[in-house]
Amino acid sequence: MHLTIPKDYDPVLSVRDTQEAIKYIRDTFQKELGKELNLSRISAPLFVEKSSGLNDDLNGSEKAVSFTMKEMGDETIEVVHSLAKWKRMALKKYGFAMHEGLYTNMNAIRKDEELDNLHSAYVDQWDWEKVIDESERNVETLKAHVETIFKVIKHMEHEVWYKYPQAVNHLPDKIHFVTSQQLLDIYPNLDPRERENAITKELGCVFVMKIGGRLSDGQKHDGRAPDYDDWQLNGDILFWYEPLQQALEISSMGVRVDEKALHEQLEIEDCLEREELPFHAAILNKELPYTIGGGIGQSRLCMLLLKKAHIGEVQASLWPQEMIDLCEENDIRLL
Template identity: 45%
Template sequence: MSKQEILQTERAIALVKKTFSENLCDALNLYPISSPMIVNEGTGINDDLNGIERPVSFPVKFLNNNHGVVVHSLAKWKRIRLKELSLDAHEGILTDMRALRPDEDSSPIHSIYVDQWDWELKIDEQDRSLSYLKKIVRLIYQSLLKTEEAIYETYGYKRTLPQKLSFIHSEQLLQLYPNLDPKDREHAITKEYGAVFIIGVGHKLSNGEAHDSRSSDYDDWSTISEEQYHGLNGDLLVWDYELDRSLELSSMGIRVDKSALEHQLRLTDSIDKSKLYYHRLLLTDQLPLSIGGGLGQSRICLFLLKKRHIGEVQASIWPEEVRLQTESEGIQLL
């Protein structure tokens, strides 16, 4: 790849990040704010993701031998920040999150370095519904469509997003493709529709297995929705023609309230978490109701700029065999 091509990619990355973040703030009424890369260990503030990933942990001198941990995401921290800022209902925050996930696989779509827009919006009790979740997802998707159009007009990258986003619950997806595993179900439905939001990720389905795992203490995946299925959360996926597969761009959802947290802690046999700082705040009604999620910056750049490896749009570290393989395919990693 020539110097001019590399620099054009970098300019296009900057345009994607500027355009999408501005569109998202306008659509959801969000204020861009600063955010931490490190939080105190043992507070329950760090995101557990699916409960098995190890955070990067290190001793901090002034914490009296306690540790700091590099965030996985800011799912819980944002809700505390909403409280501290005393925002009104339907006002929210947007952060430029940087994280490390050392247990992440190395692949064309995975890196141990994570950059995402972490957002959180304060809501009212009546907003804790499937219809409100869909409304917010549609606004996010419109922001993505506008960004794709800006990239097309400036650099000519082709547009592949459908104008309409489709929705399906994970139980309906299982019934549609009973002989496929969850990831192949995602590929099949996203290839058919181009862009899909899969509702209900975390609760067990009729086959006794969850579509994917979710921590017990941020998204509400156990509440029965208007359609009589569990879950007020989900994943946004698009079909990536360069990689010939579905690509998850966002995981998001309406957050647990007190009753949902208690229920999900029992379901996951993690009731001991109720003693942690974050969970005590929530269980004593000291945190606002909210909806929120993360949107992968590098994933969105990978998709909109029609790249074949996430290392083309972010600087990280890779196994030597990955670098050799990408070089043999004419792919230059940053």
């Protein structure tokens, strides 16, 4: 457990006002996101069959919460880590056309998460996915979608300022782009998290690109599953977060793998056996649309806009008693 206590922290809003603000942000943001990216809201599963290959492996070390069902025999069922793969299947199943997309409320349990101000065992995010042409699998497409998401977040800042001027967090006016290798070149003596903090503190908001592969020092900037994002066309949106004096990741997103990138990344990670799974076989056989997509943290966005010190102030989860006590002593009001 790790907990940062901001000096002279003031939550500003009462718990009840905070709850109203959370609802307002969530309702408004998803409508704006859907409008700007041409996305329709759909329902999505909380759990999937392990054998489908649809669950997200995240960094490869987290274990999914699993169980069996009375009517499903010996089939292992897993609570999703994210819907990165499921969404691409849904685009085909539901007949989405070129440049149409979907978004959904994704809820997950990540039981191995190390708990701190930003990390909870409960994950809530908007997962979105959009059909693109094969020719659009490039950096220009990625950057255009990043800019659009940043624009929607900035618009939300103004909306929240109108309703809660005493509580709003003022955000930078521009997002900057940098690759994970460029970060290593700029800050060779820092580790990946320290590099993110340094560049985000300097620029305010950055999109760190090309995450998953090994850098010139032989290390990865961060782990990424090999079977959804193309490691050459992905990244994270990070804001400098003054209350905690660190970078705050709001979104992980990217152009999704095509058949070539999927095979290459599975080979790098020594898991080519996944090519036999239904989802992976469908990509290799060119049966699924080419897409771009990502996840945007709902609680993280509420934290960012309302300047909260702990993610537990904007979502209901479970925390160690020691953390609960420390938060209460410092006016951090966990839900």
